[in-house]
Amino acid sequence: MKLTPEEERMLAGEMGEPCRKAMEIQVQLGEIYNAERMIEVKNVHMPGSSVVVAGKAGTRFVEEMADKGGCFKTFTTLNPAAGDLDKWEEIGFPEDDMDLQFRLTGAYRKMGAVPCHTCTPYIAGNTPAFGEHVAWGESSAIAFVNSVIGARTNREGGPSALAAALTGRVPAYGYHLDENRVGQVLIDVDNFLKEPADFGTLGYWVGKIVQEKVPVFWGFNTRPSLEELKMLGAALASSGSVALFHVVGVTPEAPNLEAAFKGYKPEFTLHYTKHEAAKTVQTLNKHKGNRVDLVAIGCPHSSITEIREIAANLCGKKLSANTGLWVMAALPIKTMADRLGYTKIIEEAGGRIICDTCPVLGSTAAVLSKWGYSSLATNSAKLAHYSPGSWNLETYYGTLDDCIKAALTGRWAE
Amino acid sequence: MSKVYAGKKVVSGVVRGEVLVSPEPLCFLGGVDPETGIVVEKGHPLEGRSMRGKVLIFPIGRGSTGGSYLIYETAANGNGPCAVVNLKPDPVTVVGCIMAQIPMVVYVDEELLKTAKDGDIAEVDGEAGTVVLYPKI
Numbered sequence: 001m002k003l004t005p006e007e008e009r010m011l012a013g014e015m016g017e018p019c020r021k022a023m024e025i026q027v028q029l030g031e032i033y034n035a036e037r038m039i040e041v042k043n044v045h046m047p048g049s050s051v052v053v054a055g056k057a058g059t060r061f062v063e064e065m066a067d068k069g070g071c072f073k074t075f076t077t078l079n080p081a082a083g084d085l086d087k088w089e090e091i092g093f094p095e096d097d098m099d100l101q102f103r104l105t106g107a108y109r110k111m112g113a114v115p116c117h118t119c120t121p122y123i124a125g126n127t128p129a130f131g132e133h134v135a136w137g138e139s140s141a142i143a144f145v146n147s148v149i150g151a152r153t154n155r156e157g158g159p160s161a162l163a164a165a166l167t168g169r170v171p172a173y174g175y176h177l178d179e180n181r182v183g184q185v186l187i188d189v190d191n192f193l194k195e196p197a198d199f200g201t202l203g204y205w206v207g208k209i210v211q212e213k214v215p216v217f218w219g220f221n222t223r224p225s226l227e228e229l230k231m232l233g234a235a236l237a238s239s240g241s242v243a244l245f246h247v248v249g250v251t252p253e254a255p256n257l258e259a260a261f262k263g264y265k266p267e268f269t270l271h272y273t274k275h276e277a278a279k280t281v282q283t284l285n286k287h288k289g290n291r292v293d294l295v296a297i298g299c300p301h302s303s304i305t306e307i308r309e310i311a312a313n314l315c316g317k318k319l320s321a322n323t324g325l326w327v328m329a330a331l332p333i334k335t336m337a338d339r340l341g342y343t344k345i346i347e348e349a350g351g352r353i354i355c356d357t358c359p360v361l362g363s364t365a366a367v368l369s370k371w372g373y374s375s376l377a378t379n380s381a382k383l384a385h386y387s388p389g390s391w392n393l394e395t396y397y398g399t400l401d402d403c404i405k406a407a408l409t410g411r412w413a414e
Numbered sequence: 415m416s417k418v419y420a421g422k423k424v425v426s427g428v429v430r431g432e433v434l435v436s437p438e439p440l441c442f443l444g445g446v447d448p449e450t451g452i453v454v455e456k457g458h459p460l461e462g463r464s465m466r467g468k469v470l471i472f473p474i475g476r477g478s479t480g481g482s483y484l485i486y487e488t489a490a491n492g493n494g495p496c497a498v499v500n501l502k503p504d505p506v507t508v509v510g511c512i513m514a515q516i517p518m519v520v521y522v523d524e525e526l527l528k529t530a531k532d533g534d535i536a537e538v539d540g541e542a543g544t545v546v547l548y549p550k551i
Contacts, residue, residue: 025512028424032503053480057448057487061513157479159509 001030001171002037010167018070022166029160030171038169039133039176042074045121045145046113046165047137048158049078050361051100058158059100063107065166072112073168077121079138080301080361081105084354085117091354092370097363111165117356118330120230120301122149125332130252133176135164139241140300140382143233146244148226150252152176155243175244181253183216183246185209186266190273191221196306197399199228200381202272203235203242205280209270211240216260217247224250227303234300235381284384287394287412293373295351295407297400298328299358299380304336306400307353311342313404314349320410324371325351328358351407360386368393377406416548417529419522421499423543424508427517431496433534433547434468436460437527442481442488442510451493469536469545470495471527475507485510497538499545501527519543 003011011027013020026038048054054062082101083093105115118124119138128134128151136142136153145151154174156164164170174180187206193199206215215236224232224247236242246254254260297310310327319325327346329337334353337343343353359376360383368374368391376387377396384397396402396412406412436459440446445455451466465488475481485507488494498511503520511518517540526545530536535548 021512024425025509028503028508028512029505031422032505032508048480048483055480055483055487057490058480058483060490061483061486157482157505157509159479159482159513160505163509 001027001035004038007038007169016070017068018065019166022163023169025159025163026167026169026171030173033171033173035171035173037172039172040168041133041135041164041170042168043126043128043132043134044072044074044076044161044165045079045126045136045138045141046076046108046161047079047156048161049104049108049117050080050082050357051097051104052082052361052363054104054158056100059104059107062104062162065162066107066110070111070166072165074165075126076113076165077126078105078108078113078115078117080119080358081117081356082361082363083357085356092367093363094366116330116332118301119358120330123226123303123333124330133170135161135170137161139237140230140234142243143237143245144230146175147233147246147251148229155241181244182214182262182264183254183260184213184267185215186269187215187217188269188271189217189219191219192274193220195399196227196231197379198277199224200231200235200379201277201280203232204239204284204381204385205272205276206270207236207238207240207242210242212242213267215242215245216254216266217245218257220247220250227306230300231380238382238385281397284381284397285395286388287375287396289394290412290414291375292323292377292396292406292410292412293375294324294326295377295403296326296328296359296383297379297403299360299378299383301358302327302329302333304333307333307337307342308340309400310404311345314351315345317349317408319350319407323407323410324373325407327351327353329353329355331355359383365391377403377412379403416546419526419545419547421519421522421543421545423540424503424518424520425511425516426540427515428537428539428541429496429517430535430537431467431469433530433536434460434463434465434470434495434532435527435530436472438472439474439476440472441477442475442484442506443477445477446484446488448484448487448491448493451488464493465495466493468495469497469499469538471499471530473501473527475500475504477506479506481506482510482513485516486513489514489516497540499526499538519545
């Protein structure tokens with residue numbers, strides 16, 4: 001691998017031990033993937049920000065880097081934590097997990113990270129430019145930033161994203177290179193998709209088939225919204241490991257079909273009809289009865305538009321006495337919801353907006369047992385994918401409207 | 415008779431230790447108990463065996479990136495291997511060994527995996543990228 005003089009100095013330890021160790025990680029990863037050089041990055045979104053992922057070991061490692069003077073060279077935002085940093089006690093996140101979490105968050109902060117603890121950094125203040133090389137973790141955010149924004153990242157794990165932040169470098173391989181961003185599979189979509197959950201269903205079906213390939217979507221007659229693209233990417237990255245997709249006429253690297261495939265032929269074509277959609281919804285529904293204990297919206301974290309829709313549907317109403325409603329969002333989005341009066345409406349109905357965390361990355365088992373929840377309804381294909389296996393919950397999957405109705409009645413209407 | 419296997423260095427350091435060899439890939443996250451260094455994955459050829467202080471030889475690592483932190487924690491607890499030798503590198507194991515400063519050599523000939531037996535002595539040179547195997551007599 002060819003290193004610049006500055007990179008050589010990092011590797012020689014002239015910029016401190018954390019930077020040396022981080023550079024060693026980047027060089028070795030570069031060697032494995034046959035990278036010829038490093039690329040400079042100024043933007044990192046840090047996975048492994050929850051102690052549920054990092055554990056005691058990861059926390060100790062991050063603390064060690066911070067204690068030895070590690071300092072992030074990049075603008076760095078944090079992925080969700082194990083619990084709501086402000087309201088963890090009343091929600092029921094366990095104290096020992098939160099103690100460890102505050103240590104982990106503190107160590108990242110000390111090195112310069114912004115502790116926004118969200119999986120949607122792109123609507124909470126971290127928005128790279130088109131074509132910019134970045135180092136992002138969090139599968140749903142990776143799919144969004146690569147595809148919708150057209151920035152370039154590989155699927156970074158905790159340690160490699162930490163190394164990127166400490167060095168401001170990533171090895172030049174994978175999705176950083178033009179040749180790996182070419183569409184591979186054509187998805188011909190019948191035009192019946194109406195709302196975010198429909199895009200999640202589509203993504204879930206496609207991800208399972210294409211796995212890590214680059215799908216190209218074709219056939220929407222209206223431009224998908226931010227929320228729809230967010231759901232599409234999150235689902236693609238949970239049933240499969242898609243890091244990049246194109247939507248012809250919508251995402252920046254796919255102004256037309258030819259550009260999406262760079263003149264190559266698709267490896268194969270999939271046709272998505274109402275039939276596939278219905279079967280996928282059926283797969284994601286794993287329940288025996290129709291009782292709903294908890295409705296969870298905001299996987300990935302809700303936008304202000306989604307919170308507005310929830311508030312509009314709850315205004316002047318009360319949730320079923322035995323059903324909870326969690327709306328997960330990034331702190332800046334919740335602040336906006338506070339100002340707009342949406343938080344008040346949701347709380348008066350009996351629900352709550354939860355920040356900094358989510359069921360997938362939080363200490364969820366403890367909270368579920370505190371409230372006695374054994375079933376969950378969501379409009380997120382990603383959350384519906386994880387819910388039965390991770391916490392043994394009866395799982396209901398449908399549209400936002402289905403979910404709100406379930407919150408109000410305590411029952412899932414078939 | 416000793417035999418020298420040439421590979422590629424990943425983490426530097428020269429160590430000598432008893433061999434623990436797995437014919438199958440190893441998953442650290444969920445597969446190894448960091449409090450003991452014992453492999454806990456059900457049905458794994460090394461199930462119930464401790465890697466503490468051993469020259470750990472296996473084809474390749476597998477599993478989530480959380481595995482890197484687990485290698486680090488196992489080593490930080492004093493239960494890690496003294497060296498790691500892989501036929502092929504994978505990002506999780508490589509990053510874990512760098513974090514924990516465990517000498518590591520990759521791309522050695524497959525013959526090493528077939529010849530080496532538990533209890534043999536191996537000298538791993540993470541500078542030269544070599545493994546010298548001294549069979550147990």
